[in-house]
Amino acid sequence: MRSDYLSSGPGFAEGEVIERIEAFRRRRPRLRDELVTLAHGAGGKSSAALVDAVFVEAFRNEALEELGDGAVLALPSGERLALSTDSFVVQPLRFPGGSIGHLAVHGTVNDLACSGAVPRWLSAAFVLEEGFPVAELKEIVADMAAAAAAAGVQIVTGDTKVVPRGAADGLFVTTAGVGVIPAGRTFPAVRTGDRLILSGTMGDHGTAVMLARGDLAIEADVDSDTAAVSDLVETLLAAAPGTRWLRDPTRGGVGTTCNELAQATGLGVVLDEAALPVRPVVNGACEMLGIDPLHVANEGKVVAVVGPDEVDDGLAAMRAHPLGRDAVVVGEITEQPGSTVVLRTAFGGTRIVDMLVGDPLPRIC
Amino acid sequence: MRSDYLSSGPGFAEGEVIERIEAFRRRRPRLRDELVTLAHGAGGKSSAALVDAVFVEAFRNEALEELGDGAVLALPSGERLALSTDSFVVQPLRFPGGSIGHLAVHGTVNDLACSGAVPRWLSAAFVLEEGFPVAELKEIVADMAAAAAAAGVQIVTGDTKVVPRGAADGLFVTTAGVGVIPAGRTFPAVRTGDRLILSGTMGDHGTAVMLARGDLAIEADVDSDTAAVSDLVETLLAAAPGTRWLRDPTRGGVGTTCNELAQATGLGVVLDEAALPVRPVVNGACEMLGIDPLHVANEGKVVAVVGPDEVDDGLAAMRAHPLGRDAVVVGEITEQPGSTVVLRTAFGGTRIVDMLVGDPLPRIC
Incomplete structure (x- = not known):
């Protein structure tokens, strides 16, 4: 992990550390580019700038x-x-661990689940490059069907476009999903003192794809974590119905997700480095690439903000679920530093965790 | 238009003509290809085969x-x-007449409207090629915003992916839409004797795109008909609440849409060539290309099946609407020839109208 420590002291209550942190306080970044770059699609700071300036x-x-x-x-x-x-x-x-077909179902199912909905129906639209093998398409579609069945959703409508050779790279797929939000389900506002639960290890998906590409000259067994978290989310919400906030930390990783939380609430997010679960092989691959596992994509994880009164029940319920066995409290919501994510390092220091900058791992999902 | 007449007589009640037509009777085509071809994305016969064999x-x-x-x-x-x-x-x-931004909104809005729904919400997912100009993206997104506002829908969620140079051709956009079907709205079964209304001229969109590409060495003013037909559909349904069937004849054109109707109902569709509205310039371009305007895409038209008791009211209501001024009864539902579309030519002959075969106009939408 990066080590641009801001201080070697443990606290942020006041004084010089806070002043330096304040200078880093996150506002939504501004778009300055004239051409689209890979970073605009990476889910980090540039993506946020593009979304704000163009779409919102x-x-x-x-x-x-x-x-x-x-x-x-x-x-x-x-x-x-x-x-x-x-x-x-x-x-x-x-x-290893999946295909674009699994991702296309899990990605949308997980977004719906983290919006508090029970995922029900998906659409699937394909852009195919002329010459793409029908047999490979059938395999990908079979993966989608299996993932949908496992997640309890139906793929009810779709579209297929074909572009000439060279106008696309094999196959792109876009899913949209509709879920039903159970009556009475609301998410209370995030408060100081709330805890942050992460449902398992960080960075498995991004690392698996990177290794599968041969970008690194290392052989290692890392499977993507691609999975539907909808059942895990319902398990958590049953045990901790006062859960404040849910998000699946995909592109940009847990670090970017925590920044979105900090920006949305104006509160601080303090992560405990020692608690963050990362597989050694993922850590090793990230060190070779010079990137932080906090910025590497997950496709079957949940970040949940739960009140201190419900955190034990919520955590226990998640740990009893096959997808939440490694769930752990990784941090806490603080009043200060506002709109900022801070990592308390294993050595007692602190550093700011930014959104992902640039795109070290393009086309990860 | 093609002229593979099956007979020079006007009737299909019995006899040799029927036997020959029966031999053509449409069944859903079978997928035989090992590689995806442009035809699989053209919305015609190959698309139907791919959809059946892979997705359904x-x-x-x-x-x-x-x-x-x-x-x-x-x-x-x-x-x-x-x-x-x-x-x-x-x-x-x-x-001329629009952009991919307009199409992306109108296409999905029109699909919802022809499903009997009042379109309400859209999602928009972009796949961008690295290096795409942000200013051009903003223009396309502005077109989407304008089209959405005019159609009374909101674009409420989205996604952006960026792929490296050469991995996509500029920009692809996928919209999904949700509409609300008014309580009690049902579509009675299509019956023999029902009339087919087409809301305006055929083939304008496909011809406009083809001319804009410079595929033909002719200069002609043809604007795409891209438009949201949701208000036109509501106008028709208010005047003809017993309307049986609605479809927007996009890729594959009116001819393919009529074949889908014939296949879905098992009934015959008899079109009257003299009634089919086609702009002379569109007819001319199609003749140069050797394709039938019945197979050229529309993006702001509706094919409606209306009972004989309501057809006059429905037609009058459509004609009073800005998007339906050229609406006309173009055909009739018949018992025989089942599952088949037949064109009664201006010369009193008849010929089978097939679904679109191949893809004479790739990347038209």
């Missing part, structure tokens, strides 16, 4: 400005739905 | 098997929604 600006509406994983739709009947979408452009299309 | 086969569920423009979702409250999605890969991104 043009489409202005309450649901969009929430910038959550999905939009909440209020129907005439009073019923509430969530709607979410993601495009998938991962390369290679198949990697 | 893997995702099996009632909503999908309807193969409508959108899926109908039944909520716990009893409320019904429609969900639809389309990817847009049109080249060039801007053409």
Whole structure:
């Protein structure tokens, strides 16, 4: 992990450390680029700038400005739905632990789940490059069907476009999903003293894809964590119904997700480095690449903010779930430093955790 | 138009003509290809084969098997929604009468409207090629915002992926949409004697894009018809509440849409060539290309099946609407020849109208 320590002291209550942290206080970044770069698609700081400057600006509406994983739709009947979408452009299309087909289902299912919805229906739109093997398409579609069945969702509508050779790279797939938000489900505001639970190890998906590409001259067994977290989320919400906030830390990793939380609430997020679960092989690969596992994508994890009164029950419930066995409290919500994520290092120091900058691992999902 | 007349007589009641027509009777085509071809994305016969063999086969569920423009979702409250999605890969991104931004909104809005829903919310997912100009992206997004505002829908959630130079051709956008189906709205079964209304001229969109590409060495003023037909559909349904069937004839054109109708109902569709509205310039361009305007894409038209008792009211209502001024009865539903579309030519002959075969106009939407 990076080691630009801001101080060697443990506290942030006042004094010089705070002043230096304040200088880093996150505001939403500004778009300065004239051309789209890979960083704009990486889910980090540049993505946020592009989204704000181009999409939020043009489409202005309450649901969009929430910038959550999905939009909440209020129907005439009073019923509430969530709607979410993601495009998938991962390369290679198949990697240890899954394929673009699994990702395309899990990604949208997880966005819906983290919006508080029970995922129900998906659409699937394919852009295929002329010459793509039909047999490979069938395998990917079979993965989607299996992932959908396991997650209890139906793929009910779709579209297929084909572009000439060279106009796309094999296959892109875009899913959108609709979920039903159970009556009465609300998320109370995040408060100082709330705890941050991470459902398992960080960076497995990004590392698995990177290794599958042969970007690193190392052989290691890392499987993508791609999975539907909807059942895990329901398990948590049953045990900790006062859960404040949920997000699946995909592109940009847990570090970027925590920054989105800090920005959305204006509060501080203090992470405990010693508690952050990372597989040794993931840590090793990240060190070779000079990137922080806090910025590496996950595809089957949840970051949850739970009140101190419910954190033990919530954690126990998650640990009893197959997808939450390694769940752990990784941090706490603080009043200061506002809008900022800070890592308390294993050596007692602290450093700022920024959103992902640049795109060290393009086409990870 | 093609002229593979099957007979020079006007009738199909019995005899040799029917026997020959029966031999052509449409069944859903079978997939025989090992590699994806442009034809698989053209919306015609090959697309149907791919959808059946790959997607319907893997995702099996009632909503999908309807193969409508959108899926109908039944909520716990009893409320019904429609969900639809389309990817847009049109080249060039801007053409007379619109841009990929307009198409991306209109395409999904029109699918929802033709599913009987009032379109409400859209998602928008972008796949961008590294180096794409931000200013051009902003223009396309502004077109989407304007189209959404005009159609009364909100773009509430989205996604952005960026792929390296050469891995995509500029920009692809995928929208998904959710609409609310008004309580009590149903579509009675299509019956023999029902009339087919087409809301305006055929082939304008496909011709406009083709001319914008410079594929033909002719200069002609043809604007795409890209528009949201949701208000036109509501106008028709208010005047003809017994309307049986609605579809927007996009890729594959009116001819392919009529074949889908014939296949879905098992009935015959008899089109009257003299009634089919085609701009002379569109007819001319199609003749140069050797394609039938019945197979050229529209992006702001509706094909409606209306009972004989309501056809006059429905037609009058459509003609009073700005998007339906050229609406006309173009055909009739017949018992025989089943599952087949037949054109009654201006010379009193008849010929079979097939689904689009091949892809004479790739990347039209």
